[in-house]
Structures are given as structure tokens and as C-alpha cells.
């Protein structure tokens with residue numbers, strides 16, 4: 297099916313739909329109404345209908361959504377129906393933690409290489425993949441198709457390494473270094489800042505406390 301131009305806000309919500317539908321499949325749920333999906337996801341039913349209508353509306357009046365079909369279709373839209381070979385650059389705490397997370401493979405993200413500058417790490421195996429020295433990276437990229445590079449190295453090295461990756465044909469960078477990278481138009485960069493999520497949590501926590509202190513004061517008066 298040819299999807300029309302989809303807004304960024306909708307695209308952002310798709311992984312969440314995908315995750316909830318995956319849970320429903322595990323619970324052997326075959327179909328679900330937008331109302332029930334809305335209760336589960338804490339999104340309005342009309343938001344769900346609107347979002348899913350972007351893709352031609354997979355639901356049927358009186359039947360609801362076919363969970364497996366919707367899961368597969370959203371998976372296709374998210375590009376999860378193909379294998380994405382990926383490498384990790386920077387095999388420290390975060391790099392090794394991500395390398396150890398085997399669930400990425402289930403979605404088609406296949407780790408094929410891990411690289412670092414630290415000779416102490418050379419040959420250490422993480423989930424069966426030996427850490428290689430960074431100077432072998434260009435050769436590796438010539439010999440192995442790699443689509444995504446995960447950058448988990450210090451921020452002052454991120455630009456330099458991104459350039460090496462781009463020069464050698466890597467088309468997507470999942471960047472964890474605390475720096476926003478400039479990349480050519482044909483290279484996709486997704487910057488991840490866990491600290492931003494933590495700051496949002498902190499904001500919500502302080503808002504909650506403020507409101508509850510005010511509530512308490514009001515009831516005391």
C-alpha cells in the first residue's frame with residue numbers, strides 16, 4: 297500500500313503502537329477496537345483512528361483492528377521487515393550495554409561489528425562478537441555491508457568518527473555522544489539524549505510536588 301505523506305508526530309507515535317500491538321500478540325489477542333486500544337495506551341480513541349487512517353485505516357466498522365495485520369503493516373512502515381546490519385563505535389559502558397541487548401536483533405537490527413581505540417579491549421567478545429581496533433574500520437566497511445553505526449564514544453571524537461563512517465558508506469547514525477552531528481542530506485542521524493528524558497521526569501516530579509504542596513496548603517486553610 298502506498299502511504300501518503302505522514303506527519304512527524306504520527307511517525308513518532310508508531311513505535312509505541314508497534315510495541316503495544318506486540319504485547320497484544322503475546323497475549324493471543326486477535327482483534328481490538330480503537331476504544332480498547334485507547335484504554336490500554338492512554339490515548340484517545342479518535343487519536344488512534346486518526347493516526348491509523350493515515351495508512352488507509354486498517355480497522356473495520358464493528359470488527360476493530362486485526363492485531364497481527366496492523367502489527368505487520370506498522371512494522372513495514374517502520375522498516376522493520378528488513379535486516380539492518382549495524383556496528384558499534386566505542387565499546388565502553390554504553391557501547392557494551394547496547395551490544396549485550398539481544399532484543400534489537402528481533403526487530404532486524406543485526407550487530408555485525410564492535411570497534412574501539414583501546415587496545416585493552418581488543419578481541420574481548422560481547423555476545424559472540426569480538427571488539428576490533430578502530431583502525432580496521434574502513435577495511436571492515438569495504439568488506440561488510442553496514443547500514444547503521446551506533447556512536448558511543450566521547451563527544452570530542454564523534455564528528456571525526458562520523459566523517460569516517462559517512463566516507464565509507466554508512467547511511468544512518470544512532471548518536472549517543474552529547475553533540476549534535478551535521479551530516480549530508482543522504483545520511484540519517486538520530487541523536488539520543490537519555491538525560492533529556494531524565495530532565496522531563498525531574499520537571500514532572502517538581503510540578504507534581506508543587507501542585508500537591510498547594511493542595512495541602514488549601515486543605516489546611
Ligand SMILES: NC(=O)c1ccc[n+]([C@@H]2O[C@H](COP(=O)([O-])OP(=O)(O)OC[C@H]3O[C@@H](n4cnc5c(N)ncnc54)[C@H](O)[C@@H]3O)[C@@H](O)[C@H]2O)c1
Pocket residue numbers: 385386387388389390391411412413414430448449450451453457471472473474488489490491
Ligand atoms: N546520549 C545519552 O543518553 C548518553 C548516556 C550515557 C552516556 N552517553 C555518552 O556516550 C558516550 C559513551 O559513554 P560511556 O559511559 O560508554 O563511556 P566510556 O568511557 O565507558 O566508553 C567510551 C569508549 O569509547 C572509546 N573511544 C574513544 N575514542 C574512540 C574512537 N575514536 N573510536 C572508537 N572508540 C573510541 C573509549 O576507548 C571507550 O572504550 C559518552 O560520550 C557519554 O557522554 C550518552
